[in-house]
Amino acid sequence: MTQALGANGTAPLTGHELQSFFERDAIAVARELLACRLFVGNAGGRIVETEAYFPDDEASHAFRGPTRRNGAMFGRPGNVYIYRIYGMHWCLNFVCTPGSAVLIRAVEPEVGLAEMIARRGTDVPAQLCSGPGKLCQALGIDIALNDRLLDRKPFSIVPSARPADIVTGKRIGITKNAEAPWRFGILGSPYLSKPFR
Template identity: 50%
Template sequence: MAQNRTVTARTLGKPLRRAFFARSVHEVAPDLIGATLLVNGVGGVIVEVEAYHHTDPAAHSFRGPTPRNMVMFGPPGFAYVYRSYGIHWCVNFVCEKEGSASAVLIRALQPTHGIPAMQRRRGLHDERSLCSGPGKLTEALAITHAHNGLPLDTPPIQVHARLETPEVAAGVRIGITKAVELPWRYGLKGSKFLSKPF
């Protein structure tokens, strides 16, 4: 997949059903690169994600269920939204099976749908900066805690399958202090929309 390819409504892949997420987080995470995330019709191509397994000390679920992370312990195919550092919302896709508490953090998108709305919400014009980070993309897509626990295959959230198999890069995750050596960050190789180069 070319990094600057324009995706339109006519070229969207089929909607991803919950069964897609009912697999290992390490399979789902790289398979999301190139998929399209839309919230009320606004969004773009997923170009960067991070995997968090329940055995991973960096995962919110590592120490067990809490009111904050309860969605992670539910069935796959739902959104887990939390506030990072009390400032930014972050959106994750719950994976594996009910009780496994594993999820994929969506880190960056290439904007393709509703760009004027994203520019208005973010207060900037540069498309490269609209969704180049987990807090930026939730602001651009107007994702808040109200989306926590919502299904990923029913409006307002829709995730569409990629149309081609992209070249995926892998590396260590960003902004964590535990399990920093694990290469569980995945991204579209060469994309200019990443939060940080690989």
């Protein structure tokens, strides 16, 4: 299948490799996820934008400790944490150390374009996955996929052979700890949720 290998022949992260990749500082993980390829079933592409969150970060769902809603965020490294914002959009996060996670903000669509177009109702590539809610809709992600590891179906994540050229900025859509420069993107990508200043 297309998602079995990345463009450079790299295999998806599984088992100990998956844990080792994610069991680190969320900023390091957020930066290194850029240019990795994320697949959900038969659709996916290159991660181009991320944000880091920590347990002592007022903007994080983990700030007040574990709850029924955020329990997956205190799970294993490489775990998936999904939540809803504004009562309408799903957001996809990957757990690092317990209580810290990386929000996946944008993906460059590469595989399964017909599925993404049908789900999103647009055939403009830059509009398919350019934001947390958009990429979840395009990739068919909802709460049913919460709290499972990234090496379990339908997920797979393939590391990049080369580091990306990274731009850094403030996180988007938050009011607490909004000055923290923990948003990261691939320099020059036309698939970002918003340009970096």
